[in-house]
Amino acid sequence: xxxxxxxxKNVTRKPSKSVLLILTFFLIGNLVIIGLGVSNAAESAKIxxxxxxxxxVTYKIDYDKINQYxxxxxxxxxxxxxxxxxxxxxxxxxxxxxxxxxxxxxNAVNTNMWYSDRENSLDFVHLNxxxxxxxxxxxxxxxxxxxxxxxxEIYKEPYFLIKGNMFPSMIEFExxxxxxVSGRFYTQQEIDNADMVCLVSENLAALNGITIGDTIxxxxxxxxxxxxxxxxxxxxLENSFEVIGIFSHNNPINPDAPNxxxxxxxxxxxxxxxMPSTAEYMAQLTLSQKEWDHYSQMYPEESxxxxxxxxxxxxxxxNLYIENVTLLLDDPMNVEPFVEEHQNSLSQFxxxxxxxxxxxxLAKPLxxxxxxxxxxxxxxxxxxxxxxxxxxxxxxxxxEYEIGVLLSVGASKLKVIGQFFIExxxxxxxxxxxxxxxxxxxxxxxxxxxxxYQIASSDINENGNGGLYYPxxxxxxxxxxxxxxxxxxxxxxxxxxxISPLIIAEIYVLGLGIVFISVIIPSFMIMRYNPxxxxxNQN
Amino acid sequence: xxxxLELENLNYSYIDGGYERQILQDLSYSFEEKQFYTILGxxxxxxxxxxxxxxxxxxxxxxxxxxxxKDITEIGLHKYRRNDISIVFQQYNLIxxxxxxxxxxLAMSETDxxxxxxxxxxxxxxxxxxxxxxxxxxxLVNQLSGxxxxxxxxxxxxxxxxxxxxxxxxxGNLDTATEKEIIGIxxxxxxxxxxxxxxxxxxxxxxSMSDQRVLLKDGKLTKL
Numbered sequence: 001x002x003x004x005x006x007x008x009k010n011v012t013r014k015p016s017k018s019v020l021l022i023l024t025f026f027l028i029g030n031l032v033i034i035g036l037g038v039s040n041a042a043e044s045a046k047i048x049x050x051x052x053x054x055x056x057v058t059y060k061i062d063y064d065k066i067n068q069y070x071x072x073x074x075x076x077x078x079x080x081x082x083x084x085x086x087x088x089x090x091x092x093x094x095x096x097x098x099x100x101x102x103x104x105x106x107n108a109v110n111t112n113m114w115y116s117d118r119e120n121s122l123d124f125v126h127l128n129x130x131x132x133x134x135x136x137x138x139x140x141x142x143x144x145x146x147x148x149x150x151x152x153e154i155y156k157e158p159y160f161l162i163k164g165n166m167f168p169s170m171i172e173f174e175x176x177x178x179x180x181v182s183g184r185f186y187t188q189q190e191i192d193n194a195d196m197v198c199l200v201s202e203n204l205a206a207l208n209g210i211t212i213g214d215t216i217x218x219x220x221x222x223x224x225x226x227x228x229x230x231x232x233x234x235x236x237l238e239n240s241f242e243v244i245g246i247f248s249h250n251n252p253i254n255p256d257a258p259n260x261x262x263x264x265x266x267x268x269x270x271x272x273x274x275m276p277s278t279a280e281y282m283a284q285l286t287l288s289q290k291e292w293d294h295y296s297q298m299y300p301e302e303s304x305x306x307x308x309x310x311x312x313x314x315x316x317x318x319n320l321y322i323e324n325v326t327l328l329l330d331d332p333m334n335v336e337p338f339v340e341e342h343q344n345s346l347s348q349f350x351x352x353x354x355x356x357x358x359x360x361x362l363a364k365p366l367x368x369x370x371x372x373x374x375x376x377x378x379x380x381x382x383x384x385x386x387x388x389x390x391x392x393x394x395x396x397x398x399x400e401y402e403i404g405v406l407l408s409v410g411a412s413k414l415k416v417i418g419q420f421f422i423e424x425x426x427x428x429x430x431x432x433x434x435x436x437x438x439x440x441x442x443x444x445x446x447x448x449x450x451x452x453y454q455i456a457s458s459d460i461n462e463n464g465n466g467g468l469y470y471p472x473x474x475x476x477x478x479x480x481x482x483x484x485x486x487x488x489x490x491x492x493x494x495x496x497x498x499i500s501p502l503i504i505a506e507i508y509v510l511g512l513g514i515v516f517i518s519v520i521i522p523s524f525m526i527m528r529y530n531p532x533x534x535x536x537n538q539n
Numbered sequence: 540x541x542x543x544l545e546l547e548n549l550n551y552s553y554i555d556g557g558y559e560r561q562i563l564q565d566l567s568y569s570f571e572e573k574q575f576y577t578i579l580g581x582x583x584x585x586x587x588x589x590x591x592x593x594x595x596x597x598x599x600x601x602x603x604x605x606x607x608x609k610d611i612t613e614i615g616l617h618k619y620r621r622n623d624i625s626i627v628f629q630q631y632n633l634i635x636x637x638x639x640x641x642x643x644x645l646a647m648s649e650t651d652x653x654x655x656x657x658x659x660x661x662x663x664x665x666x667x668x669x670x671x672x673x674x675x676x677x678x679l680v681n682q683l684s685g686x687x688x689x690x691x692x693x694x695x696x697x698x699x700x701x702x703x704x705x706x707x708x709x710x711g712n713l714d715t716a717t718e719k720e721i722i723g724i725x726x727x728x729x730x731x732x733x734x735x736x737x738x739x740x741x742x743x744x745x746x747s748m749s750d751q752r753v754l755l756k757d758g759k760l761t762k763l
Contacts, residue, residue, distance in 0.1 A: 002648035006637070013636040013679070405632045408596060409699070410621020410649045531620075532596035535632070 003415040007422035017395070018427050024391070025431025025511065026438075028384045032507055033439025035377035037497045038447040042370035045495040046363050047333070052490070053359065054175065055332040056482045057339055059089055059097065060324035062351035069349070084303060087349035091166055091317055094325045097342060098167070102334045105174050107482065108166040108325040110277050112284075113158035113266045117217035117238045124159035125203045125270035127253065130261035131157075143226040146298070156222050161266040164277035166191060171328045171482050176250070183212040183245035186276050194278035194313065199245035203270040215240045218273070220284045230294030232287050239283040241275060281316050288319075326482045355482075362487070366495065369450055384514050392424065393522035403526055404535035417523045424515045432511045440499035447497040542605075543572040543703055543735045544593060546760075549602035551588055562588050563599070564758030572702065575729035575736045577746035579763070580755035586739040587707055589755060593737070594626050594705045595619045606703070622651050625696030629708035631688040633680040639666055639691045640676040643698045650699035665694040669724060686717035693724055697734075704728065706738040710745060722748045 011018045066087060073079050094106055116122040126132060135157050142152040163170075168188045172178040186197050200210060210216065219237040221227075227236075251269040254260065265271050288311040296305035303309075311319055329338055339352045346352065360367075396403070406416050526534060551563040562585035570576060580586045591597040593604055595616040604611045611619045620626075625646070633642045643662040647654055655661050666676045669690040671683075680688055689709060696704050706725070710718035722745055728734040729750065738745065746752045752763040 002645070006634075006645075009641070010636050401630075401632060402634055405634060406645075408594070408620060408626055408632070409646050409695075410617060412617065530597050532591040535596070535628070 003411070003419040004422055007419045007426065010419075010423050011426050021391070021424070021427040022431040022434070024387065025428045026435045028380060028388075028514075029432040029435025029507060029511065030439040030442060031380040032377055032384075032510060033435055033499060033503065034443040034446060035373045035375075035380065036503050036506060037373075037440060037443035037499050038450070039370045039373035039377065040500070040503060041447055041495055041497040042366040042373065044498075045366055045492075048494040049363075049490050050332045050335075050356075050359065053332050054171070054482055055329035055335055056171065056355055057327045057329060057335055058324050058353040058355055058482075059094060059327065059346070060351060060353060061087055061089060062349050065349050065351070087347070088318075089322055089325055089350055090347045091322070091325075093346050093350065094166075094327075096345070097327060100338065100342070102329045102331070102338055104328045104330055105169040105171060106167045106325055106327045107171050108277065108322050109170075110164050110280060110320050110322060112162045112164075112220065112280060114160045114162050114273075115156075115158050115219040115222050116160075117219050118223070118234055119217070122160075122204075122208055122216050122218065124265040125201070125207055125268055127260075127263055127265065127268055129255075129263060131264050135264070141224070143224075145226075145229065151225055153224060157264045157266070158222070159265045159271060160218065161272045162218075162220075162280055163272060163274050164280035165274070166277045166322070170274065171326060172249075173247070174328050178247050178249045180245050181248050183243070185245055185274075191276040191278050194276065194282040196239060196241045196275075196279050196283070197244045198241040198273050198275040198279070199247050200243055200273055201270040202246050202248050204273075205243070205246045210243050210246070212243060212246065214243050216243060217241075218283070221287065227287070227291075230290045232290045236286045236290065241273075241279070245274075247274070277320060278313070278316065281320060282313065285311055285313070328482070362490075369447070372450070373447075381510060381514065385517050388424070388514055388518040389521050392420070392518045393525070396420065396522045396526055400526055400534055404531050407527075407531040407534065413523075413527050416527070417519060420523060421515060421519045424519055425512055428511045428515050429508065432507050436499060436504055436507065440497075443499065444497045541572060542569040543607060544570040544737075545603075545605040545608075546593070547603040547605065549589075549592065549604070550600045551585070551592065552600055561758060563592075566602070566759050568753070568760040570735060570737060572735050573729055573733045575726050575748075575750045576738065576753060577749035577751075578737065578739045578753045578755055578760070579741065579743075579746050582741065584755045585758065586741075586755055589760075590626075590705055590707050590737075590739045594624055596626075618651075621649055622699070623701055624703045624705060625699060625701050627689070627692050627696050627704065627706035627709045629711040631680075631685075631692045633688055633691055633695070635679065635681045637680065638677050639671055639680055639683060639687075639694075642680055642691055643695045646695045646698040650701075652700045654700055662694075662698060665697055666691065669694050685712050686714075686720070689713060689717075689721055690724075693721070697728070697732075702733070703735045703737070706736065708740055709738060710740070710742065715744075718742070718745065719748075 070079060070082065073082065089108075091108060094108060097103060098106055116124070136154055139155050140152040141155040142150055144150055168191060169185055170178075173180065173185060180199070181202055183199070185199065186195070189195075190197050198216070200216065204210070208216070217238055217240050219234075220239070221237050223234045223237060227233075249269050249272075253263075253268060292305070292310050296302075296310070299305055309315070309318075329335055335354045335356070339354045343352050403416055406419075407413070546566055546568045549563050549566040550561070552559050552561045554560070566589075578586055578589065588597070592599050595611055598612070598616070606614065606619065606623055611623075614623065633639075634645065637645065640659070640662050643665060644658060647658050647662065663673055663676055667673065671687060671690055671694065675683060675687065680691060683691065689712075693709075696706075704725075709725075710721050713721065722738075725736045725738060726748060729736050738749065740746055754761045754763050
């Protein structure tokens, strides 16, 4: 321990040298703290904002890849053949992705608008707005028969929005936007069996006196005279569904919303009905088959009407045409690693999207700030190592005699290096400790100013991806975009330069690292000689 | 009297201007314990080189150095310097930011030899024995005169309780009166305290006070 005492004596008995070194470390410390503080604030702001976003990954068709592929095709038949077998997302791929324990659930959703049965046995939840008053008076739907004669009927708006999923849970339910208040969600077995089961809202249930285990009757279309063409009947449209769950939701209707009066019943979340996609498909199968049979006779030469294309439960996936599947992960921070890991194991012309394009765009000023700050840290560290090494080398050169003396009295090289390390570490710790106070103050004001400048000089739309048309506040019944909208303000509000204990620890570790390198190099340069040579150099 | 230090066929050379310069050539000699030796020789004869080799500060090209019958490379040069010998330099080689007392304590702190528990008092007494009173012992060494600094260096050489002390031109920077005083100390150390003192010098007045005078010439030692 005597080498420690000697180190302390050297520092205290050579005050001018020690003060100069403290000042050097103080300046280095300030620059490193500014760099680390600003960089950490930028990274933390990004992480905190990312954590607020939904952890969703979208599995979808990669149109860019398709375009690239088609562009290089020259044979027209080949191009036509490609379009006939247009790529689609594969549920088998999703099943594999679901095996990853980070995946909580997946939404492979198909949406339809349905009616009550002809008896109107199921009333919808009323909004009592202008749109409802005008229902049935808004227009006509027209069709042409085989003799090209036009037939028109009054168009009747649907009441219910049907959301089917291929998996036994949904993102909306997993993250609490919808909650089951009674009963349960449908199971994988019910999906596989295409069981006619459904979940209704508590308001719809209350209005119609529905309890768990009751059945409701729905029609997947409004009966039209054009259906007579292919022999469809009203019965073909209607199905009974057992209510297995009742849910509530966090999408209250705002009657003051600008588009409230233009909202139809099916746009009301209370009139949303969840069921397995298979049940939804099954309910429409009779009508689809009759229609297909009719048109396949009319257009037998069309490839669409080849026998294998006749709607059935076997070719359901092909006929449902699911454009994308959204996966909900356990943690937003897992999104990017998940995408990176699975991107290359998917079917051709499909891809995973981390839904972070908007986030990355908004985070650009923070990224730039972080890059500059990290650059400063590295620049300062490299310069610090060079400067302190040179200063130490010069100092040790004047102390060669001391090294020679210490070695001649039998002190080990390790103890000699240890003494020099402690001497420099003492002044470094004092310098860095002082710099923590000043550095954190400078980092705060400088970091905010640079960020303001970065934002001012970038061309970011501060409203994020807003501006889309929604019938009323926030709720888009058809949307399959489950990513969270964020704005630049969200990011900025999370940006705060704080000198955390971790940064302080980093400063000391980096500082002691600099000291170690700065001591070891010149010490080695001197002590590679034997003690006689060292003493002779001094003499 | 038995030999404390034996040199067997020592050879040492170095390259100077492209030519090999032989400094020591098959040098053999035996130093007996409790004697005060001076090694004389003309400038450039290799006196300091010889001292560096026997003090374990450098290694010979060939040959052996035996301390109390053991090869010093087997003891380990580091350990040998720490526990078996002390060196007094012409330039004193004290550590400037330490006091006289702390310089003496430095040698005590490095040795593995058994020392009294109250090291501080022992160090004060040692210094006082060589004329450094306690008020001076607590001064930084660069506040002392040359003669005082050399006394501190001698006190430090004794502090680690070794039996073999080397000195390289210990009076080279001192006036005649102080020179006599320092050599008197060395003589006392040999005769009263049983230490073996080997002093390298070019001064006849110093060598005239030693028990044994040895001449280094043409790479060999000859007893005068």
